[in-house]
Amino acid sequence: MNFILDYYNYWIVVFLMMTGFYIVISANNLVKKIVGLNVFQTSVFMLYISMGKVSGGTAPILVEGVTLYSNPLPHVLILTAIVVGVATTAVGLSLIVRIKRAYGTVEENEFKNQDDAI
Amino acid sequence: MGEFIDLVLLAMLALTALRIIFLKDLFAVVMLFGIYSFLSALIFVNLDAVDVAFTEASVGAGISTVLMLGTLALTGRKEKENTHSSILPLLVVCITGAALIYGTLDMPPFGHPDNPVHEHVAPRYIEESPKEIGLPNMVTSVLASYRGFDTLGETVVVFAAAIGVLALLGTGRKEDDEAPESGLKSHHVLHVVAKIIIPLTILFALYVQFHGDFGPGGGFQAGVIAAAAFILYTLVFGLSKSMDVIGPKFLQFMASFGVLLYASVGLYSMYKGGQFLDYSKLAVDPVAGQHYGIIIIELGVGITVFAAMLSIFYAFSSQAERSNIQ
Numbered sequence: 318m319n320f321i322l323d324y325y326n327y328w329i330v331v332f333l334m335m336t337g338f339y340i341v342i343s344a345n346n347l348v349k350k351i352v353g354l355n356v357f358q359t360s361v362f363m364l365y366i367s368m369g370k371v372s373g374g375t376a377p378i379l380v381e382g383v384t385l386y387s388n389p390l391p392h393v394l395i396l397t398a399i400v401v402g403v404a405t406t407a408v409g410l411s412l413i414v415r416i417k418r419a420y421g422t423v424e425e426n427e428f429k430n431q432d433d434a435i
Numbered sequence: 436m437g438e439f440i441d442l443v444l445l446a447m448l449a450l451t452a453l454r455i456i457f458l459k460d461l462f463a464v465v466m467l468f469g470i471y472s473f474l475s476a477l478i479f480v481n482l483d484a485v486d487v488a489f490t491e492a493s494v495g496a497g498i499s500t501v502l503m504l505g506t507l508a509l510t511g512r513k514e515k516e517n518t519h520s521s522i523l524p525l526l527v528v529c530i531t532g533a534a535l536i537y538g539t540l541d542m543p544p545f546g547h548p549d550n551p552v553h554e555h556v557a558p559r560y561i562e563e564s565p566k567e568i569g570l571p572n573m574v575t576s577v578l579a580s581y582r583g584f585d586t587l588g589e590t591v592v593v594f595a596a597a598i599g600v601l602a603l604l605g606t607g608r609k610e611d612d613e614a615p616e617s618g619l620k621s622h623h624v625l626h627v628v629a630k631i632i633i634p635l636t637i638l639f640a641l642y643v644q645f646h647g648d649f650g651p652g653g654g655f656q657a658g659v660i661a662a663a664a665f666i667l668y669t670l671v672f673g674l675s676k677s678m679d680v681i682g683p684k685f686l687q688f689m690a691s692f693g694v695l696l697y698a699s700v701g702l703y704s705m706y707k708g709g710q711f712l713d714y715s716k717l718a719v720d721p722v723a724g725q726h727y728g729i730i731i732i733e734l735g736v737g738i739t740v741f742a743a744m745l746s747i748f749y750a751f752s753s754q755a756e757r758s759n760i761q
């Protein structure tokens with residue numbers, strides 16, 4: 318049981334990562350691919366935050382009488398990564414909007430056929 | 436008890452992710468992604484990362500979902516038939532996953548205080564930062580002061596992303612008055628509720644901005660929350676009214692102003708004889724100097740993030756308006 322508890326977080330992270338990866342490589346629709354990328358990204362966040370956790374510790378905000386804090390460094394890295402993540406997602410989505418305007422579709426197999434026609 | 440909550444929430448997260456694969460209705464996919472973000476925010480709280488949870492809830496669940504819905508309005512909500520074979524991707528994913536699981540077995544066990552991650556710089560941040568920087572929230576100290584250069588880079592990335600979106604979709608210039616009136620005009624309940632909620636949201640954003648030194652929060656979260664207030668206004672009252680309140684030109688000015696404000700603090704500390712972004716030189720007392728520096732750069736971050744998020748949203752919703760989908 319202890320063995321499972323020790324690695325449970327990491328296994329879920331791997332599972333989420335693979336789910337996101339599967340969506341990215343198998344989905345046909347570009348918007349769904351972006352969702353998959355975001356799932357993948359969040360799993361990486363989860364990995365970092367899991368590593369920063371200290372059992373019995375508390376959030377890294379100074380409180381009288383508490384000496385055990387979780388690691389603040391992963392929190393800082395991930396906090397900024399989330400905001401940058403949404404900004405890059407926005408760029409990806411606007412590319413999709415432009416693709417829709419140029420090709421009239423956002424399904425991968427459909428603009429492949431269009432390229433053949435041209 | 437904490438472990439138990441962790442187990443349940445992570446299992447729910449895995450199920451949500453799994454469901455996303457099989458859904459064909461993209462509207463449902465985006466909604467599930469919102470749920471996924473909220474669940475991860477809950478897990479972050481449980482893992483003591485309150486600042487991260489705050490950001491994930493406002494950015495991941497709020498802004499990302501809105502932007503994806505905005506895209507769906509332009510591209511259609513149904514995923515068409517997939518002609519790819521799903522065997523090869525499944526095989527690749529299984530092999531990669533198995534390798535990664537094998538890799539996790541070498542990881543130090545979850546939550547032990549003497550894991551290698553906690554040995555190097557973290558003890559210094561935890562022990563010294565309250566004295567050196569004088570702030571109770573260590574995440575803010577590390578974010579704004581020790582790793583201030585890093586955060587400047589990230590602010591610039593947000594700014595660059597906003598420029599990228601505007602370059603791709605146009606600057607969201609005001610359309611002619613003949614453009615169809617958008618917004619949920621006939622919903623009186625929404626109007627009244629929105630009018631009550633919007634000022635409170637902005638007040639909360641200001642609280643998060645200036646209280647970030649002492650509790651969870653800071654410029655990134657505050658900027659997104661303030662942008663969310665204006666997004667709500669746009670959704671309920673229409674784009675043109677929102678652009679009367681705060682125009683796209685002004686937003687572009689604000690986005691660059693925030694970055695410049697941040698960078699100029701760094702230059703000023705160089706002028707004062709310190710290194711770039713060394714706030715100790717900003718005042719006679721180094722701790723007070725750190726405090727001034729952090730307040731100003733957090734303000735710069737907040738302004739840039741607010742302006743970038745709102746102009747990205749304007750760009751998306753003016754696209755939707757041009758195609759007459761609302």
